[in-house]
Amino acid sequence: MASKMIHAYYNDDDVLMHAVKKVKAAKHHIEEVYCPFPVHGLDKAMGLAPTRIAITSFLYGCVGLTVAITMMNYIMIEDWPQDIGGKPSFSYLENLPAFVPIMFELTVFFAAHLMVITFYLRSRLWPFKKAENPDVRTTDDHFLMEIEVHGSEKELTELLMDTGAVEINVMEKNSH
């Protein structure tokens, strides 16, 4: 289904923030905002849900800790409990301090790497991915707000001009 899209360009993040608030107040749905750098508070202004990536990281950390404990308990205590320099390998608890550095590192390793991979998956980033940038200027010094046209195109254009847009393009776009 082809639909009409409006691309409104801004050249200042403060103006963009005000524009986002106005467009939201006028009950238009903002498809996407492209910025060259993180704009503090933009996610709140757009009403985006908070990220849950920290929660995933905590859970991955728990997995890492479990892997470390299970691995070392099997290798050092159950499979072949050798006497290495007098270390007490009778039970995991008795030799615990020697295992803590590895438990810590694996917890951090799992928490960090799996969280990064989660981030890549959820934000669909990978090598050879085709860039989705609608305009190269948005990586340098322009901000772009993308809105789908449902009602009157002229009314929306006027609203966006009022918010301080420096350029407005209307285009046909095959919806995703």
Next chain:
Amino acid sequence: MYTFSNRLKIGSFILMAVGFLGIAIGFISAPTTVEEAKAIVASHDDGHGGHGAEAGHGDAAAAHGGEHDASHDEHLLHQLMNKPWAALYVGAFFFFMIALGVLAFYAIQRAAQAGWSPLLFRVMEGITAYLVPGGIIVFVILVLSVLHMNHLFVWMDPDVVAHDELIQGKVGYLNPTFFLIRAALFLGGWIFYREYSRKLSLRQDESDDNTNFKLNFRWSAGFLVFYLVTESMMSWDWIMSVDPHWFSTLFGWYVFASMFVSGITVIAMVTIYLKSKGLLPDVNDSHIHDLAKFMFGISIFWTYLWFSQFMLIWYSNIPEEVTYYVTRIADYRLPFFGMVAMNFVFPLLLLMNSDYKRINWFVVLAGIVILAGHYLDIFNMIMPATVGDQWSIGISELGAILFFAGLFIFWVFRALASAPLQPKRNPFIEESRHFHY
């Protein structure tokens, strides 16, 4: 301007009175002769069905004959006589170290020119006011130790030194005169910085330029250098030297982490209290959030140092070093490992969530556990060397905690009531007021 509420004042007096009574009972009921000491241990054993290890030890001593038995009894008497003193010392040092930890945090905030914290400067200055009475009390206890009123520090006993070559080798550093000179120097330096910085802070409110602020910045940076050196030496003198045969290189850092996290916790708790009374209207959730982050981070830092010290000694297992932990794990198993749970696991799980760090009662709950945990930490440092396996957390210990808690509350809130709770002309005060995270 804050006025010291009557209820709080009366509460602090009651704490002091009850605590004083507890301390007095502890001193009165301490044995003065070997027979009394034996009677106390015997009745204690009856009441609790007997400590297995103690009874076994007693039998072994008896089997070795009368001479050994007598020296064992003498040892027991000294431990029981030390008990009220050690309880007093642990309580005095614990509350003193909170004020000192806050002073370090305060100096860091000034030297780092932090933009979020100036709103809390008066709270910190109020807490560090306790340095003067707290420091004097600790100093008096040290002087009494030098005067042989107690046996907290064995190296102060000339008889012990005469038969101990290891201590003889340390006499150049561990001698009573130098010990007291050092203590006076440390306390003098800390108290001087506290009083001078407070004066500059109050003067800055009334001035029309920033010279006081800049001077305070320079003094704070200088103080941090002085503090780092003296704090480390203080921990050798006042804590590590109760075990004069033992030494550890990271001990100063470890004691520092303990006082730093306790200090930050108390800042958070006092701030939350004053905010709940509507006295700090500009302090918002983000300030509490920042303090809670510090509590969380420094708790983990403390654990890192605790573990580093423990694991290095456990791993190499060199006899002259490892006895420190052998006695603690044998006689203090619950407080020793319990404090790791209280100081690490509990804050780790409670304060990890960003939303929880903004909930006041949550921060207070975590703070109470952290403070109790760090009391145990000091308890674990002092008690094994002074009272050995005769430890308990009874009337003397609780009395000392209550007494010093009352004194601490009284002195801190009295100081808070002596100046407006919000600095007027700090160059960062606007930033601090609008701080949000």
